[in-house]
Amino acid sequence: MFPQRQKYDLKNVVLIICVLLILWLLMSQFEAQRSLRWWYNRQLMQHCRDAEMIRDGLLQESFTLRRTLELHLVNPPKLTKESNHELLTTFERFHHDLKELSDRLSPPFLDDSLPLAIQHLLNGWQASYPLIQIQSNLPSDWQAQTYEQSRLILAMLNELLKISLSDASTAAIIMLCLTAQENVSELTIEIQSLNQAIVWFNWQDLRYLKQAFCCLMPGQCSIRQTNELIRCHFRWQS
């Protein structure tokens, strides 16, 4: 009687474990789906912003250039120094906007050096957010990794900064360290807010970011957040 009871208990335990395992798998899949959907939406929003930037910047500037040239054809102008300067300024702005868009579509240095690509990204953030202080420790030598991997790391870093720095008046210290040992690379980012608490509703975004990284990369991601500090650690195999 007793061994039969034991066998029955064991069966139940196995059954419960199996049910829990299935539930855990389903939950993980659900979470992964949600995080990938979130990632996709973030990329989609960026595409919309790029399209807006083309419409409100590049297309307007090309319109101005075209009309100026057309008007010059109709009435050959006595070009003053001032009008020449205006035309040059429009050309420069046009060129600058195109370059910015091209850099966003395909970040510079990414094919050759992730550290340089990260530095370039940080320079852009520094220019837009004058109140942030960036301290970076990036290796000068870097063994090239696949473009997809480097692109994803850079995109993750960019998203992390977007989530953490809500507007241009945010004052923060950003510490960043990139290392590579054999075939494992690590990127650690610490963002410390100086003039406002990093808001808690960002936590959900950070969680999605972490899950999206784990889904898309052969690697791990850990994120710790307090009121004033976010510490994010990416680790991946190259």
Place this chain on the structure above:
Amino acid sequence: MVDDHEAILSATIATLKQQYPDAEIYTAQTAQAAIEQVQLTQPNLMVVDLSMPDAVGDTARTEHGIQLLKTLMEQYPTLNIVVQSAHVRSLVRLKPMINQHEGGFTIVDKSLPMKEMLTKAEWALQGLIYTPKEMRSGLEVKPEWIDVLQLAFGEGLQDKAIAERMNVAERTVRHYWTKIQDALGVYPDEGKKNIRIQTEIRAREEGLID
């Protein structure tokens, strides 16, 4: 002339001045300023961008331009309007209102050459309607437009007689003509062709009249 970009305003004003050297041109850079300007100046023609801020300091958005056009068409049903924009496709959501509008209404993509822009401005001043073909889904024709076509080309009536037969004002009949011509893609051709005959040819091609 409503646009939030200073450079666009200057370029468009210079373009309009080519054609209309004596025109008085007023500018506005936000939707709210545009409404105030229209109230003050009652213009013959309005050239409007779509992406603009609602008030000073706001972000430029297409929705503000769309809302401005709605307000203008509601409050000034006979105002002649040219929409000059880099995203004219957004106007598709105003299609029913454009169809009801009694003034001229033309749409100019910012990629168009100066000459075409000036043509569209002239059409709007003449009270014509012009919408890009891609904004239409097939040939959209209203029953009253068919009546106008049949009375004009079937019975040979003139606008005044058509108006009497249809129990509408003569102005309404002229309004129907601009709608029919826009739907059929018939526009003035610098006086080279008779626009009514062109309309008849196109209407027969499309099978609207026998």
